[in-house]
Amino acid sequence: MKTDHNSKDEALAPLRAIGLKVMMAFLYANVFMIVPVGLALGSSETWITFALALVTMIAPTWCYVAGRSDQAARIVFGIALTLFPILFVYLFRGNVWQMDMHMYFFVCLSFMVLMCDPRPVIISATITVLHHLSLHFLAPGWVFFGAESIARVLLHGFLVGCEVVILFVAIRLIGDLTLRSDDARHEAEAARSRAEEALALSKAAEERAEREYRDRLAEAARKAESDKRHRVTAEEIDTSIGVLIGDLRNVADEVARQATDITGISRALVGEASALRESSEEAVGSIINMVTDAEGLAGSIQHVGRNAQSAQNVAQAAASSIATLSPGIQKLAHEIDAARSILQLVSEIANQSKLLALNAATEAARSGEAGRGFSVVAAEMKQMSTATARAAGEISAKLTGIIEATSAFRVQIDGTIAHVDQITTSSSAITTAVEQQRLATEAIATCMNSVRSKVAETDTRSRKFTDVAAENRAIADSAINLASQLTDRAEALNRRMEGLLAELRAA
Template identity: 30%
Template sequence: MASASRSRKPPGIITALSSRHPQFSAAVCPLHPGRVERRMELTGIRKNGAFALIVIAWLCVAVIAGISLYTASGWAPVAIAVAVTLIPSVIVRSGRADSTARIILGGTMPVYPAIMLYQAAGSSLQMDVHMVFFALLATLVVMCDWRAIVAGTAVIAVHHLGANLLIPAWVFPDGADLPRVLLHAVIVLIEAAVLIQISLQLEQMIERQAEARREAERLEQEAASTRDAIAAKQNQVIGALGQGLKAMARNDLTARIDQAFPEEYEQLRADYHDALEGMRQSLEKISGVATRIDESAGDVSHASNDMADRTERQSATLHDTVATIRTVSDSISDTANRAVEARHVLDAAQGEAEKSAGIVERARVAMTNIEHSAREIDQIIEVIEGLSFQTNLLALNAGVEAARVGEAGKGFAVVASEVRALAQRSADAAQDIKTKIGASNEQIALGVSVVSETSETLERITTRILQISEFVATIAGSVESQAARLREVNGTVGALDGITQQNAAMVEETSAAARSLAEQSRTLAQEISRFRLQQTGSYHAAPALARAA
């Protein structure tokens, strides 16, 4: 491809000029195509530069005319300037930009500051006009040719040296000044050297740009050829793929691409076949899965219906259970209230029993005190009996002594007899009191014993009442706890009833979803049956689903 590209005619300007001007083609064909292209590029730039210099030249003529009007130097300088300008103008107008034309332009440009220097002779501006030489010399760089710069430099040197020797007033206001001429010459040479270097670099840069442009055009042609070849291959590939895709659009998954692709696209054909085979296998699997989905959907539907019936029965049972638990909970709550009331009654009975125990205890203490008092009375009676016995003995002794006395002691004997009788009655009364006090002591002891037994019985009753109160409190707490648990159970069962009802609704939704899934699976089977999956010429269908549909 590269050799074919190199055998073609040079592109761009050379091709156009060769086709329009056969004589040009015959002249440049022996040259290297790249060099000719660079020459043409550089020639165009130099023509543009020459036109710019002609414009500057005529501007200088206008300036010279203005100076003539201002300084009254006559029209000779203007005529000379016009005459000098006409020659390069005619050359440029003819379209020339060869080395001769460039040298003429290079030698023409310093003439204008020389004329201006003549016009400014004797004025304060004469030295300033020397700057115009440097400025116009710098404009020659647009020609991209060192010859024009050398020509301009030579004209400046000849003018300064000749005028300094022949007519010094035309150069410097103070007359001949060779050192100043040499200084100006050095400055001009430095400027010329820099300008020559710039022009050479510009020429090289333009040549490199032309070469780069030509290389870009060559690469563009090669790229175009490559694109054409690639486009042809791509058209072949796209056409074959288009036929395959049209077959796929007709639901035919057996259409293969038998025509071989270019080597770089052969993998695409293999990928197409792999994708086609993958789609065919996937659709066959989907068909089988759709059949199994339809069967499973039927099983799910039956199971959902059965579950719905069971859920309804379970919901009814849970509803009855909730009512029963609510009744039991109410009964337990009533029992708990009764237990609390019984506890309050037992607490009151315990208080009364404790009060009775206190009273009995005080009675027991009183009986004990009475018993002690009876014992003290018994001791006093024993003392009285002792006194009666002593009194009786004394009365007996008094009677004996009165008998001994006789009549004189009869009255004393009567008194002694009475005292003895009184002592006897005191002894009898004391004995009787002792007997009664003994009997009373026995009753008191019996009462103390009964009171003690009563106190102990009341203590046991109080203890039993306390135990019963604790048992009743425990029972009341247990009943209350059971009532709370039954309420929790009632709430849980109620929530379970709600969940069961939700489950019933979800089961109904599941049943509906199963029916919808069965319908969708049948629709999927019908859609799959539209695809041709075998090479037998018939389209694949799912028999089980077709029968189910």
């Protein structure tokens, strides 16, 4: 019984899922109709009714989002469908249309047929009857507009009960029809599977019979063809193997001839390789001597370069020493000029003293006996001034000679510095040339070493070439032996094939 119940639930599950989806849309349509209807009626309970509708939709929305369509979810949807007519009757409270809104209970009860479950219908009908009875005693104005009586409530309850019975029967019929339809579908699928299996077995048997028939025909054709192939095969083997044996003989002769040629070429190569090795050894010796000479030349050039550098250093030192004399001579000339200026001043003072002594002597002569002492002093001053002027002239002449000697010495120093600069320039040029010669000599030595390496490598390769030529000659000798063996094998193969062909033709 439980298995039948599960089968019925499985068969009704797709229909219930569609029904719950339609009911969810219907419920939300009711929610959004409350506000415009309430505003049109001028009801003061519009917004509280809208809030209660939103609260009513919490549980159905959760079940729908969770994808539930079990019995509990169906009961939740049934209760929600019952509560919305109650909310609309409450919204129409005091309006002449309130009585007509009771018909909405029957509409919502009819919607529950989509869930194919009588339990939500029974629960909703019970809630409806209890709602009418309780409000009849507690708040009659919330249920009926105008005259209300218990008879009217009982009549509504009776009508609701009648609809519940009708819906219950309809739901049972829908469930039974759905279950029978599902069973018929399963039986049809099983019958189709059995038919497909039988068809597959029939096709397999037909294909197997067809294959056996084709195999028998092919076997007969193969047997008839086998004898013919034996004869043709014998002729083909005779022709092809004969040609093959002839080709083997020709190949063996050609290999022997080429091996003989290779042997001669290998002997010639060995001789040439020996000569090449001797030439390489001589070249290596000559290059070693050239490298030794180049290294000696490089040493000599380096020695010359060092001497030229030493001469350049000495010349530069001499030029520096001579150059230090020029400022001293210049200073001496300035000092002599200053001394000449002083002597000129002394000479002028002596002339003034001489003039003063002459004036003093004149005044003393005028004074007579009283100026005699002063006359003596004037005479002494005249003599001293004359001596001073003469000494100053002699000193000036000496200073002039010194200046001329100094000028001549300075000219000699300038000439010496010029010669030393020329020596320095020549030494630098010699040093540069020696450095270039040294670099060229080193490059020559490097090239000689590289050439020596190449020649040594050539000598090594000539030795390897000699060894390879010897190996080629040995291989050529081996090829000659193999050609001889190949000829013998070809003759043996020819004899063997003649025997096999005779047996095949006789078969």
